[in-house]
Amino acid sequence: MVDVNAQVAAVTRGVRTVEREGEPAHVQTLSQEYASPIDDVWDAVTSAERIPRWFLPITGDLRLGGRYQLQGNAGGEVLDCAPPEGGAAGYRVTWEYMGGVSWLAVRLESVGDDRTRLELEHTARAADVPPGFWEQFGPGATGVGWDGGLLGLALHLAGGPGIAPDEAEAWAATDEGLAFYRGAADAWGRAHAASGADAEAAARAADATYAFYTGQG
Secondary structure: OOOHHHHHHHOEEEEEEEEEOOEEEEEEEEEEEEOOOHHHHHHHHHOOOOHHHHOOOEEEOOOOOOEEEEOOOOEEEEEEEEEEEOOEEEEEEEEEEOOEEEEEEEEEEEEEOOEEEEEEEEEEEHHHOOOOHHHHHOOHHHHHHHHHHHHHHHHHHOOOOOOOHHHHHHHHOOHHHHHHHHHHHHHHHHHHHHOOOOHHHHHHHHHHHHHHHOOOO
């Protein structure tokens, strides 16, 4: 059983616009602390043997300059890889999906005895987002998906049963799944409004995101 409210509240979300290669880009960040040492969290987010336990099956060469492929999802190139040293670690990869390229960065920081803070940052050029998509769904379209990843990692690191990829769709229709997606979508709506978006438009986008993830759209 997932403590949905606790998991949604455990994640800090942010939305901002930056300039990348001379063009505006959307940046979404999520962070969460885990009750696990940095070496264990690093292994969980970089090991081809462990990633499928909480996220998706992965193949490829998971090292600097190598390429990876997530089953049925994105692939890309490993741009940077810094294993744990001095209480910090991180990696950067391209996120190539359906002909588009965005960028993903994962950073780890030790924040106490056997506790690690993970920050995930996803950057996409505004011009690469399909017309009307951001206006309809806002940051929740991808953000809620990353929320699901952080949930999977939390369950994995806690040693409890996870939600297998082939079970995710069925889980989304359960009371627990509906509550999780509602909470995550609304949290992204609040983050969107906090970034300067119109509050009513952000709320509508959160509703559309929730409907999409739960098959009600």
